Amino acid sequence: MKYYSYYPGCSAEATATPLGLSVLPVARALDIDLVELEDWNCCGSTPYNSVNKLEAGAMAARNLALAEKTGLDLVTPCSNCYVVLTSVNTHLKELPDFREKVNEALAAGNLTYDGGVKVRHLAEVLYTDITPEGISSKVTNPLEGLKVASYYGCQLVRPNGFDDPESPHSLDELVASLGAEAVPWELKARCCGSSLIMPEPNVALGLINKLLKNAQERGAQCLVTPCPLCQINLDAYQSQVNSKFNTSYNLPVLFVTQLIGVALGIPAKELALSKNIVSPMGVLAPYL
Amino acid sequence: MAETMVEAPAVKTSFVDEVCSVPGGEAIRSCIQCGMCTGSCPTANNWDYQPRRVIAMVRAGFREELLSSNSMWFCASCYTCTVRCPRDIKPADIMHALEVLAVRSGLSTKQSRTPVMYQCFVDSARGNGRVYELGMMIKLFLKTNPFAAIKLAPVGLGLFLHGRLPLRPTRIKGMKELKAIMDKAKKLGGAK
Ligand code: SF4
Ligand code: SF4
Numbered sequence A: 001m002k003y004y005s006y007y008p009g010c011s012a013e014a015t016a017t018p019l020g021l022s023v024l025p026v027a028r029a030l031d032i033d034l035v036e037l038e039d040w041n042c043c044g045s046t047p048y049n050s051v052n053k054l055e056a057g058a059m060a061a062r063n064l065a066l067a068e069k070t071g072l073d074l075v076t077p078c079s080n081c082y083v084v085l086t087s088v089n090t091h092l093k094e095l096p097d098f099r100e101k102v103n104e105a106l107a108a109g110n111l112t113y114d115g116g117v118k119v120r121h122l123a124e125v126l127y128t129d130i131t132p133e134g135i136s137s138k139v140t141n142p143l144e145g146l147k148v149a150s151y152y153g154c155q156l157v158r159p160n161g162f163d164d165p166e167s168p169h170s171l172d173e174l175v176a177s178l179g180a181e182a183v184p185w186e187l188k189a190r191c192c193g194s195s196l197i198m199p200e201p202n203v204a205l206g207l208i209n210k211l212l213k214n215a216q217e218r219g220a221q222c223l224v225t226p227c228p229l230c231q232i233n234l235d236a237y238q239s240q241v242n243s244k245f246n247t248s249y250n251l252p253v254l255f256v257t258q259l260i261g262v263a264l265g266i267p268a269k270e271l272a273l274s275k276n277i278v279s280p281m282g283v284l285a286p287y288l
Numbered sequence B: 001m002a003e004t005m006v007e008a009p010a011v012k013t014s015f016v017d018e019v020c021s022v023p024g025g026e027a028i029r030s031c032i033q034c035g036m037c038t039g040s041c042p043t044a045n046n047w048d049y050q051p052r053r054v055i056a057m058v059r060a061g062f063r064e065e066l067l068s069s070n071s072m073w074f075c076a077s078c079y080t081c082t083v084r085c086p087r088d089i090k091p092a093d094i095m096h097a098l099e100v101l102a103v104r105s106g107l108s109t110k111q112s113r114t115p116v117m118y119q120c121f122v123d124s125a126r127g128n129g130r131v132y133e134l135g136m137m138i139k140l141f142l143k144t145n146p147f148a149a150i151k152l153a154p155v156g157l158g159l160f161l162h163g164r165l166p167l168r169p170t171r172i173k174g175m176k177e178l179k180a181i182m183d184k185a186k187k188l189g190g191a192k
Helices: A017-029 A045-049 A053-070 A079-094 A098-109 A122-130 A134-137 A170-177 A201-217 A228-236 A238-245 A258-263 A281-287 B015-020 B036-040 B053-061 B063-067 B078-085 B089-104 B114-128 B133-143 B146-161 B175-188
Strands: A002-007 A032-036 A074-076 A119-120 A147-150 A222-225 A253-255
Touching: A002 A122, A002 B089, A017 A032, A017 A258, A032 B133, A045 A053, A045 A079, A045 A238, A045 B089, A045 B114, A053 A074, A053 A079, A053 A098, A053 B114, A053 B175, A074 A079, A074 A122, A079 A098, A079 A119, A079 A228, A079 B063, A098 B175, A122 A170, A122 A258, A147 A170, A170 A222, A170 A258, A201 A228, A201 B146, A222 A228, A222 A258, A228 A238, A228 A253, A228 B114, A228 B146, A238 A258, A238 B078, A253 A258, A253 B089, A258 A281, B015 B053, B015 B089, B036 B053, B036 B078, B053 B063, B053 B089, B063 B089, B089 B114, B114 B133, B114 B175, B133 B146
Parallel strands: A002 A032, A002 A074, A074 A119, A147 A222, A222 A253
Antiparallel strands: none
16 A cells, blocks of 8 residues: 555646546555645636745645645646646745745745655556556556547646656556557647637637547547546537537547546446546446 | 956846746747747737847847737737747746736736736735636726726626536635745746
């Protein structure tokens, strides 16, 4: 059994519910004990860091301070939480003035942070600690014949991810360890527009269209991603792309934990497959 | 020669120093204007001034023009520029620093809805300790263009019907402590 402190992030409990739900049975099946960080708060995300750095730093640091008490690595399944917590953690280490002020703020809530937490992405834990071989050895329903486009998005691999920032391969290896075929495609680490989908939908829809087009042309039957923002953009907004660009995509977009879960024989209900907007039941039927 | 020395006039912080002082903005002086950031940027077509030019304008002191532009608000934080920049400038962090300065100096553009969205997000995160996505979306559309919401309503409805848009916010237990931390951070102020 491997132990981690677990930070779900806000979206895993709302718009990314299928992620939040599917993480748990998959972790259990892989002997990962994710101990949820007691009373965690929002990481501040990119918006807070674009409004006020010190307040954003203090908000993120409350989580780091709580995690430090557990002595465990802090693992999040959300790529944006991962980037934000990592970046604040680095600034706290490198900028003494920032560290001092953030700790002064934390003291008002009876907390302190010494910089001792390692922030990690769940996908990295799956790849590095559990390994594709380890996962493969537990597969009961090999996904033979399923063509999957592994979509890394941005913040899993940039600016300081664990994989190649231009041409990553870890998700492809995870997909292959399930018996599925990871189709090669060019845009696997290009941007989906992230939160611009709300304030600037036209810009984001254009980027999403490019991604879906490329994945479809390369023969993918579905996409798989670890990132809540990417999944929502590609899944929930796919119908908007279809009406804007006169396309007819019907590409399910799974969270990586959902796809792993299917191959491990975990029931569809526990993986929240019915909560995906573009239904994956058709392409997954042979494996369920 | 000491007698010929005059006292330096009170130095106003230059724009480039201001940007440097925001965490992540430190390296801007070593830009060689190669244009890799602009060439890599997935949204650059929409910017009033594109990334390379943004860096040049910071160094040339075009404070008001830049802080009131829509440029940095189109940054999607994809960090492609950051991993490709040959001088380790971290252009994405500079865009975030410019957003901070635009907000602080009240110059944020009205041409983009992103500044309003970011503020709605911050209010939501501070209010409950967790972001309440539905509340934030509604607030954003009410504050900007309620009619734009009609177009996106099917997306919201789809998420709701799939159990992905809870109607009530989650609140953390330690709200009192978080508030104390955030109030103190606000008091300590500044970008650092
Ligand atoms: S990539 Fe870096 S060095 Fe080149 S123009 Fe952009 S910021 Fe300057
Ligand atoms: S991080 Fe921002 S500025 Fe840099 S390439 Fe991506 S969208 Fe453009």
